[in-house]
Amino acid sequence: MGLFSLKETCSCCGKTTGFNKFKCKNGYLCPDCFKAARLKGLVINPFNTTGEELKIKLEKFNSKMDNFKETAKVGNYISFSDITNEVYVPNMKSEHRFIKYSDILDFELIEDGETIVTKGGLGRAVAGGVLFGGVGAIVGGVTGKKKSKHTVKSVKIKITTNDIKDPIVFITLLQKETKKDSLIYKNSAKTAQEILSRLKVVTSKDYSTKPEEVGQAKISVADELIKLKTLLDEGILTQEEFNKQKEKLLN
Template sequence: MGIFGSKEKPSCGMCGGKTGLGSMKCADGILCNSCFKKVYKTSNGLVRNLTLDDIKRKSSEEERAEEIYNNFKATKKIGKYFTMNEHDRLWFIPNGILDKSIPKIYSFDDIVSYELIEDNDCIVKGGLGRAIVGGALLGGVGAVVGSTTGTKKSKKVITKLIVKITVNNIENPVVYIDIINKPTQSASIAYTTKFKEAQEIISVLELIVKQYKVKEDNAIKKENTIDCDSLFCRKCGNKMESDSVFCSKCGEKL
């Protein structure tokens, strides 16, 4: 109890510091203004709905993400839109010039599906469990060639060209790459250049997904091979070599 019986303000649930002007309540505590600012972006502004444990976990994830970003060594960049490290199997979408926050870094295995969208028309899509569709063919290194799509409409001016990537992340399941976000003549060099960069991103995503499928298929084949070389005791369930005569655990004749 403070002077004149005033109630003492609770401490910040994150840092233990003083709370006051600019503090924010969460589901089971309160954050000082400094801690609130740190977690506001990563919580999509829903601080009131989160517990202190949730906030501490997010804060820890943010620190880990910053460490990974600071040690990130790019092995390939596609314009200003896509950066990857094929050895560590990581990628991210660079932020704009004015955005000083740490970009979210994803694993290759996080990619579920992808689409190339032009003025709200999906012209190419692919992902896990599906082949790339829309008439796109992979050719050369990082290039989509041939007929890009059977449904692509001829337009003189394009206002939007977006790569949409669905990722394995419940909180933020979709990543958008804005290639074109203002009216651009389809016959211009600017459009041709940006469309080629979009094609290259789609090609890289397709190759990443194919690598994941090959990895998954090899794991299944390996598991099946191990099972074929083994047998189980009908009495105790012990797993043994396929040429065993007696169970090595209970002695039952096989």
């Protein structure tokens, strides 16, 4: 038995691995388990990860995915669930993440390693046109102290979560040098605005009240309407989105 054996048993699912097997800490993984792990962004270290550990991770991920009810999605970058009150961020370079709305502490737009706009300044940026320039591009150097660049190498959204072990989640929108007047950059800018706006909306809500305590909630409908009106005025919510949320509250 060994690397070239056809009779090895997968340490994760128990099936025969066949020839195209992959090493793990306590034996080998079959191609199906290895592929499933890669598709879910689960990191497999052949020296530290056992088949049993991978099996638990896969079951945990599948359970979360089954419970996650997508209500909105921005490309393949991020999905939102207003039913489970969480976001799902796929990331092929690391483990995919499920993040509760209430666990999102902060988020920011980063261009070439420099923060362009943060959660606190998003409303003003969108309303004032700071997030986008005349050609529909993300403006570098909001303060105006730096000269405007004609190209950009990376555009990311950084989400800070209430997870002490792994607090940072990156959403990469662009990772190659691109001209700011190009269609690729403009699409990245549009995607960035949509993601940031949705993050602003979901983090503006109060999730401290448990479902069974809804009837005892201290926040009134009037307070919620005021919040929604503020988001509308700041340009974060469209009129259609505002009307939809308003109708839900009043009903």
